[in-house]
Amino acid sequence: MKAEINSVLDVDYIFNLLGIKETTNARQRKNGTNVYELPINKMYSTGTKYSIKFATYETGYIRNISEYLSCCYQINKTKQVKKEVSWSKTPCVVSERILIPKSEDRLIYLCKFILKNYYQKPLFTMCNWNQDQLKENYKSYNEMRFETQSNREVQVIVDGHRYKIC
Numbered sequence: 001m002k003a004e005i006n007s008v009l010d011v012d013y014i015f016n017l018l019g020i021k022e023t024t025n026a027r028q029r030k031n032g033t034n035v036y037e038l039p040i041n042k043m044y045s046t047g048t049k050y051s052i053k054f055a056t057y058e059t060g061y062i063r064n065i066s067e068y069l070s071c072c073y074q075i076n077k078t079k080q081v082k083k084e085v086s087w088s089k090t091p092c093v094v095s096e097r098i099l100i101p102k103s104e105d106r107l108i109y110l111c112k113f114i115l116k117n118y119y120q121k122p123l124f125t126m127c128n129w130n131q132d133q134l135k136e137n138y139k140s141y142n143e144m145r146f147e148t149q150s151n152r153e154v155q156v157i158v159d160g161h162r163y164k165i166c
Contacts, residue, residue: 008104011111020114023053032058034103035065036110038118042068047135054114056106060099062113075113076100 005011014020019039028035034056041049050068054075057063065072077098082091100106154165 005108005111005115008107011107014111014115018114018119028055034107038114040118042066044068045134046138047132052118054110056103056110058103060101060106061097062100062106062110075110 005014015022015036021037021039022034023037024033024035036054036056038052038054041051043049050066053065053067055063055065055072060076062075063072064075074097078095079098080093081096083094084091100109156163156165
């Protein structure tokens, strides 16, 4: 059975069920921006965790604004458009974002995007002990790696004779 998300009430129910929180501050709210944070984190092999955040804007854009990204990226749908450019006689084909003007529709689109991209796949969960072990092993691995690089010896065997290369 596939559930349909048709209203803001459905979105509120799903966000409450999944623990997705609205973390909009006063300045963002004044500008017409709403920020939502997922209860799951992105974790790197170093043990560093980052929260996953999305923002909906009054202009019609929806973006992933997570801290681990070098810049935020848009998740709106795109369409291919031919545009005239000054340096070429033939028009170029470019991708243009499809803006979502109504706030309710933006919220519904964001909810569907989150469900499709973060909750359809199996999540890799890890307890705190495993996270601590991962961080500890990463640190010890780096220490060991840098120690062995300074004292490295290479041995080559040619016709049964062993030669050390420093």
